[in-house]
Amino acid sequence: MPGLETRLRRHGLDQLPSVHPNLLVSGCDTLGDVRPNRWVVVLLAGAVVAGACSSRGKSLSTSASTARSTTTAAVNLQATDVGVTPTEVRIAVIADVDNPIRPGLFKTAFDGVAAWAAKVNDRGGLAGRKVVVDKLDSKLSPDEYRNAVIKACQSDFAIIGTIAVFDNAVDDLVKCGIPDLPSNPISNEHRTAPNTYPDNPANPAIQVVGQFKWVLANVKGCCAGYWLVPNQPIARESSLEIMNAATEIGVSKVHEIEVAGDEANYTPIVLDIKSRGATFVYDGLDYTSTVRLRKEAQVQGVKTVNAWVCVIACYTPSLLTEGGSAVEGEYVWIYHMPFEEASKVRAIKDYVDYTRRTGGEQGEFGINAYGAGLLLEQAVKQIVATGGPNGLKRSAVLEALRGIHDFTGDGVFGATDVGARKPPGCFVMLQVRSGKFVRVHPSAPGTIDCNPANLQPTHVVQPGGT
Template sequence: MGKTGTRYTVGRQMRARRSFEGGNVKHFRWLICLLAVFALVAAACGGNDDDDSGAAAPDVAPTEAPDDEMDDDMDDEMDESMDDEMDESMDDEMDDEMDESMDDEMDESMDDDMDDDEPEPVATEEPEVDPCEAVDLEATDIGITSDTITVLVMADVGSPLAPGLFQGSIDGVKAWADHVNSEGGLACRQVEVIEHDSAINPTETTNGFLVACEEAFALVGTTALFALDTTDLQSCPDAAGNDIGVPDFAYITTEPPHQCSVVTFATSRPNSECPYAGTGPRAVQSQVGHVQWLLENVESNLNGVYLVPSDLPSTIASTMPQLRSFQELGIVIDGEPGVSGFTTQSEYGAYIQVMRDADSNFAYTGSDDQSMIKWRSEAEAQGLDVDSIIWMCQLACYTPSFLEAGDVIENTYIWLWFLPFDEVDHNQELADFMVAIDNPFPPAWAAGSWADGVLFEQVVNGIVAEGGPNAVTRQAVLDGARSLTSFDVNGWWSPADYSTTENIMPCFMLMQVQNNDFVRVHPTAPGELDCDADNVVGLTKDWGAEFGG
């Protein structure tokens, strides 16, 4: 929707011209009069000077001297005539002098005024041009008609291992589409959403790529753990028969084939070197700002246990870089055991024993909210001094169910790379999301898939602005996404670089559970993220071989 801006026009202002004061005019007139008299007298005197040539003066016949009356009359007439001529001459000269003087002063005054009143830039706003007006919309590619753009959202939902696991991703994309359509649509068309359940299954994930190839313009909000083969995704033909692939705006990419797909753009950045064969050394960047803050503000000497999610080789490989980065900061790792979603609370007792033996003061889980709840519950059950330990979790603990655990999770730290849901007054994109999702505490997956939608939307809008609504094709979208070097979901998230897979999002914010609520602790000001360059550590190792179990 177009926004109407206020038009500011700044005109040049001229101050009133300065006038001559009455006394100055009178003095000026008298000066002119005196100069005129002096000129006449000098002319008359000059005509009566003695001749110095030495020649004799001619004889002049004598005349009778006029009587006094005639002298008086002649004097009066001469005086009157001279007065008239002098007045006329003086008036003309005074007018000329005054006009010239006033013009000079006025020019000087105007120059000063113009110098003082330099025109300010005119604050104007170019009128917005409706790209949809007077355009015959066309079906420019697969998934685009003259009035619709179809996107596919694929997520792991229907598996009996984790029913409804990523339903939030589907909800987020649908909420985004409804919001965009309510604002007038995208590329002069309405957005339609089709769904596919990848069911934590590699075959169903591949099937989802094939459906998108044939029926959708792009994938938005992809949240599938087993994208083991992306051949069909990357080689799908467009409407012209070019095997360019389907644009895939994913939330998470856990497997190397998905992380390194040339058509995939994940808002949760892989921060890893590509291409990658799946084994051997790999350059990876890790976010460490949250633990750096602990070292500087809470405890300068940390030692403890890091739980590594070990259900999949990909989760191990994606977790180990952060663990090793903690060690780069000087944190001593007392143990790095693997943990599964099926690990029972009593089995956490073994981790508690490691902490007791090492006198640990730090406990970090790379798993989910239930992992931290079980860990802390077992620690209390075994009488561990939980208040002497700094407990920390990642985004997966930012859930309502985590708070429902009550006092057992008090003082746990959680870090995010986006503004929390309760800061709607500080970011419009966040506010729009919270209204559209219609959930007081949506799952993080919903926020991620909404961000995917905004990324797709921004790329498409850029194409329309440059070439019009009929310039939107799969190739144009791929080119536009690959050129983005900083995308921050309109200030809601840490900025991300889509020109490479290696750069991690550098920003974070830290919360702590206090009195059964998530409370911001750093940065203290709402609406802000910490984006210090020291938040990132880069390492190159064979990450699969790093895990000791």
Template sequence: MEVKAITRLAAGALALVTLAACASERGAAPEATTAAGQPSAAASQETFGTLQSPCGPGTAKGATDQGVTDTGITIGFGDDRGFPKAPGLSKEMGDAVGAMIKWCNGQGGINGRKITGNQYDAAYMQAATVMQKACKQDFMLVGHGFALDEAAEQYRVGCKLPMVAGYTVGPNAAMGPMKFEPVPYPVDHFNAAPLRVAAKTFPGFASDVDLITSTSPAVMAGSKKIEAAMKSIGVTPKKCGVQLNNEGDPSYVPFAEKFKSCGVKALWTSKSPDPAAFSLLEALDRVGADPTLVFEATWYSQAVAKWNAAGQGDNLHAGLIFQPFENAGQVPAVKKYLDLVNAESGKTALLGMQATSAFLLWATAAKDCGSDLTRQCMVNKLSQVHEWTGGGLHAPTDPGGNLPASCSLMVKLTGSTYKQVAPATVGEFDCDPANVIKTDPSTWGTKLGEDRIATTFLTPDVIKPQG
């Protein structure tokens, strides 16, 4: 990749990380099958939501690959928590994987092999350095999330290090070889379910919606993709001509008045919640505009709930493919995640559930490999998983096919409280295979082969699925 391309990615990745990965603070999976070296009944009593635990004692043996011995498996995980400009960035991911390792080892590990985790802090700008360390010592990367993963991808591919990522950001990372995610966000397909749910729920969204854009490269790219997705479902944005300055604006009242005079009844944004976005929403309230706000999952957060104490965002909705924490009473997997991470005094957030689902996906495949725990076996097994919910943490996805969910649910913010409003039944998703649409190749950011794998860093000896 050219240096200037990496520089452009760095400028937008901090915002894009939350957009691409459904990050914010705030269907049934297939059960694992018995594998060689895995006892059946005694170790199968523990569950994670609807998923039978893949962890337990066993007799698996062999130093079968880097990071694997008779008694242990070494994996890498981590986040960007040390980034000075955003302390604690994605900390919930490392906290979740750490809690899951402890949970799994407490049951006996994977087929009797205990898990050791090397925790990395990429601190946003050090992803390439972290990847080079992982290349030398880890069996796989599991449940991690590095905002600048694009800069690290050439090293990962070069050392043939498979990963079950918590999320990916860069197009080459999202479409890379030996890469699996519990909740894929491929560049060539898009889940338009949140848009369809909004169009069905709010008449004004279908007829008089516009996008809040900004000069941020990440937001511009996200907005372009959303606009194309809207048109594919018969929704045409009004194009009122409002674009926020990524560096801030002296006043947001003129923008609010422009939306009001334009006749906007609904607004969508790919912009993350920040002081500028809050100022615009406050300005909309001040000028008497009252559009329905239907925003990205990043707006399901403690920061937004805290800001809305005065009720200026009571028209705010967020489309999610994860179960919200408020549904923990009806969704056992969510309660399990909260209990495990809270027991370790960790940070809980949607990205934490995403990392948890990644760990469960990895562990399920590792269990199935039994004594033959090799990277080749893992790639084979993971490529065969075409329906996954993390035990009920999220809507069904296709990790093996690198395809997104076709579902969504919507939550509404009232004061400082979120509540599911669509579908009406708590815990249910609105799903339709037609929600997954193909995207314009001009938006991909990379070249894909016939197998939908990015070709930028591809080498002839990468590990490919067999059999």
């Protein structure tokens, strides 16, 4: 752009390549509830913004290509840290996928990170470098999880999107100091590791109870609760913390039962639900468990239950396709905007589009892993804006993450204090109606309930206890 370098130099912004290429076009579009990108302020030179916005009609790939060439042309990109070369940034994602109990269990986490990487690479890369994803399968094994962490520490710049049931061995993770942005840390050890910053922080002493308050207030004839919890110790601990929080605000417990992940016979469980007169049934396992439970309940003609409730893992098309009419009426809460409202939030549309483009499947673990990528992306943008693309270091990312207190993933999530690792308390309640996920609360599309009253201090479950 004629005269641009002179004008930037006059304002001390002559290091144009130190700004991530996305910033050259951010803020041109305002879709739904997406907030204008605050990094546009860094480039508050009228000619830059006007020039970018005047190119709206050009294709995304053309804009990204131009931005990439502008960024790298005048900067000698360097290998700045583990996993960073002049041309690439290696990012790891760890998830339980290949295993005999639940094949493909958390594959959508792989899909979410792949979608994020494709989106970033289309738009100029991360700090001017191509993102290369290493998918590390922890295979529902403590040893495989530890091996995956060690491999990532040795080869990758950061870990994002992790979800592994046996994630409590954190010594190697902490020792190597790699930025760790998991999508769903399960163990308390992982949640509280000093270099771990989830996009949706959790705290065992503070639970999100807004969804239970909504059920109590809005579902008639509820809630005498029957609780299915995983029998795997770490997942069991997490489920019991949720159960304790719910019972403390008024959801009763008529019975609690531990269920194995590979349990196929739900007849005794359903007969027990029926005999105890439960009006609220909470399944803390994955969607496959809910499908089996509801199909058996349909066979047994259970009529007393007014609220069938499933954890976030049920927010997947597979619940609908495999459950069919049996899962009608199921309540599922999520911590982000629904996929069905992609037209309202640009970042959700990006997730849906890039997941399809890369051959992945949408799912709760996928969007959370994608969100972890957005969080890393925001931290890197801060680094590049102040220190240039060669300021890309693990320590710089951790410092940037500590300073992020209002992360939304461009409107995917409610405002989240990532730096303080404070649970946001945000949720959207969905219900399966006519084979589709339908928003029931809050009622307005493009909104999310982040009332502070959604959070509740609660009893912390000790390992092996309740």
